[in-house]
Amino acid sequence: MDVVIQSIRDSGDVRLLELAAVDGTPLPPYEAGAHIDVTLGNGLVRQYSLCCRAPSAAYRLAVKREPQSRGGSAWLHEVAHVGTRLGLGQPRNAFALTPAAGHYLLFAGGIGITPILSMAYALLRRGASFQLMYFVRDTAGMAFADELQSGPLASQVVMHAGQDAAQVAASLAAAMGAAPADGTQVYVCGPAPFMSAVTAAGSARFGAAAVHQESFSPAAIDSDKEAAFVLRLARSQRELPVSAGQSALACLQDAGIDIDCSCEVGVCGTCRTGVLAGVPDHRDAFLSASERQANDCFMPCVSRARTAVLVLDL
Template structure:
């Protein structure tokens, strides 16, 4: 992926919620498309890697102090390696450029995870829509659909065919795959792709924000709630100009902590000595998800679906706030 990702997800913990840090060695580096490389990693001590399912991502701790998340696109049955795709994004926050320039075969990195907030769920049919490097989690999902015998279709867009990673492997799967290079075919015709809602079909989409925003708009208008599952690269824009202070109550100890208008719940908790595992700091990765027992959350993450936010039973403490004076956390 690019520097960050975000997801819509089920808040139920899965086998991929693994916070151990593992030293891993790059055993293969392949140029997969224009500005895209595939890195294959193995545990440096030869031990089996943690299990995962399609949609999962890992954290990579880079030598320059950055931590970034990248989707796994290999074979979940292979416990010896992890494979990720990395798009070189010079305008990003530095992670992808660092990997392209400085991470090579034989180098060691620290990884954590996998974590999965974009897990593929059983459905009668799958419609996959990918834009650019968003193909990485989708590729693993297609493998799952094939293994389960579930009908599926993929619409895969990119700037050019040469910029589209994994295109040859995907085209070899037959008529279920539609490549949509922008330079020859224009933008994906979403009104045609999504124009006929089908009961039992689950839509999984990953790619740049303009694509996902357009998909979301169409699906909200015409598809059943819950049919669409998204993974975002970047956080949604938030207006924080009217932020006010609020309090957090920690249910397990009864402590009260004040979150100032210009600060985050994550930072306030850390200052009070309460450690919540976090990674992106932008509400995009889901690592800092924290259970909420009372109060109304001002959800500002790019992970939870609208339906999940309405449940009001968790929050991403790195960005989300309270709509009232108090939130009670199960901490």
């Protein structure tokens, strides 16, 4: 789909973009939590959550200016302007709301508000019981401040600004403790340490199956916790050792093997690679549960190996 940027609004280091089809036709509806591939004018493809008030509303993206930008956020902040054309894929959802939970707890850390905001509007339309906890460094320049503080969601939003780790832990414990132990589903998006804290607290109170998360940041690889493994390439008869601090994708690329990739965070499926033997340690948000169980493919951008050797169809 070809779209054009209709409006741009900057809030601190977050840029809010409204998009419309170039030919004026309505863009496809989508579910809360969905993300979309965006092809930028510099050729990069990036994934962003859709954060709209209603499925029929204009598409909105919120893009944080990243100091360590891999080229996407810098281009959208520095080059894109009203009237710039972008390419869009179809909306995809790896972070859908459970249809009928008794209560929903939504946790957003910083720019992680984007899929969570769509969820809050969807739950409001359903008349569901929910609460949104939004953790920000400070309220100045906070994205969606007007909607969250005075719009229809305001009574269900709790803001937490400038909290340190101990205060965040206390706020999480209070929010989890106040929600019903049975029937509550937890959704979280934000920086990795924040998601880890929410996941740990939510799993302890409601069970791991009740906690759902999505990340658009590449997780740092902790070489102290990861194991090295070997990629055996069946067709080219090569063996490549993946070190504890390296991704399988980086290992393949360093060896000169051209693997298509886009998001590099396990959400788009572009780098999907066939597995002929060995057991992958699936860490993506793209494959379904049955696809994971089949163990016949993996996403080398984020996934690793449970066995010492993975034999790839390369």
